[in-house]
Amino acid sequence: MRTLWTYARTNVERTALILAAIVILLAIFGAWLAPFDPTQIDFRARLQAPSWEHLLGTDGSGRDVLSRLLHGAQITILSTLAVLSVVVVFGCAVGMFSAFVGGPIDNMLMRLADVWLGFPPLILALGFASALGASLEAAIWALIFSWWPNYARLTRMVTVDILSRKFIASADALGVPTHAKVTRYVIPNAFDVLIVQVTLDISAIMLAISGLSFIGVGAQIPMPEWGAMIADGRSYVANGWWIVLAPGLMIFLTAFSFNVIGDMLRRELDPTSRRRQP
């Protein structure tokens, strides 16, 4: 945590770190802070502007926007993490296997990954939605399905590079077995490159989930997912601007801060990107 803070060179980066920390805290504790039930419909209190009772107002069905936002943080962040963790573990495993095995199997796996990347995630998500029924789970599966080749390719590239370095030859001369080479030689040396990609992908996946929810193939109303909240609120923009503004702003700020952090990590950790002075 402290190292992360020392990487920050500009106020934008410091702000991004603080925002990201707040979002993560909200995802963990937000549900307890919420003053109302996020799905409680109250038609007497519909479309109320922000007030002391409803700090961010209420939506078209009288649900408290702040409570929905706080619960939504958890849903959005958790589903992003779900996608990321599966994609990173699976993609990295495929990539490392490919690099270690080499030869025609390596070639085959990588061409498969190339072809796979050709599927647009949106179309896949629509397909999943029609097969599984539109739900947050379908959106998560669709993203997992379309995202893993990125990691397979990246990890394969990094692993091939690491395996060609001299200390791997030394490890061979010492008799280090393959499993130890993976855990103690390849993963630690690939970590810097991967962490940058993961951070950048947090915002990309979050945007994708919200986007899918917005067009209706992801989270369904009344689930307080941020993208779904915007979709729900867009018909009230004229007389309830706060309904779309709050989740929109949250998506924007979260995506923004993780993007800035990713770029910052890339600058600090990735030896292949030139060091830019701010």
Place this chain on the structure above:
Amino acid sequence: MTEALFAMDDVTVALRSNGRKMVTGVGLSVKPGEAFGVVGESGSGKTLLTRTVFGLQDDAELVSGRVRFDGQLLPEQGYARAARKLLGGRIGFVPQDPFSSLNPTMRVGKQITEALYLARGMPMGAQRTKARAIEVLGEVGIPEPELAFNQFPDQFSGGMRQRIVFAIALAQEPKLLIADEPTTALDAITQRRVIELMLGRCRSHGMALILISHNLELLRQSVDRIAVLYGGQLHNITHADDIGSRTVHPYTEALFECIPSKEKTLADIRAIPGEPVGAGFGTKGCAFASRCRYAEPICRETQLPLNGDQPGRFSACLLGRGADA
């Protein structure tokens, strides 16, 4: 005469991809506790030969020859696997470049304890392993070994890193240590110290050493016997003291004449005419014939004689120069 610890006989190495023979008919043997040098110009095949013989080169293979270590003949089938099994325990291998030979993400101490563990095949207790690792760091001359144990490789200078590489290899207490140009990246004084360190280990532990270098003078001053490779052929095995004092193979002689020293005037330093021939040039006859001042037509045609795996002197010169007189 003591039994040779390591011996190769008529070893030929070829590339896997096109079958081109890069190193042909090399025979040599190393006694326990002996410091043995292998010298050759860049591209003479010395690194390829050793890496292949110890199963570390994936793109080349042994196509003929026998290799024996510690009384055991290595099998032809699955040769590379069998050779690699000897590494990390009975044979230690020190690679060329100390700057990139250490895992940058692993603490120095951890890399030594890993080597210890791999050599013994069983844990000997965290405390004892650590104590032993610190001991080895001290043995190779790292100041404050307790501190060094928890540091990362990038916190050391080149000379210190090479010592750490040695510490890792020596921790496994090998009977034979192969050092491939271990000092090329180091300055002259550090070179000397690192070589002394290895020779000291030979004397104190009876470890055999194969030192591979392009620097004849460095080898002449440090090892007992030197094998001279040129163009993928073994040309000469000679006692280090003989170089410059008695007749040796014409190539060894020519190499020695290139070395500047106090006693020589500028006119005495003679470069070898012509361009060096790389390994795998693929004609019969002596690879050095094109540049040799003694060369006769027979040199270009006749197959070079082979050395058995007998310890001692050997000269492959077709004119008999440098053969035992």
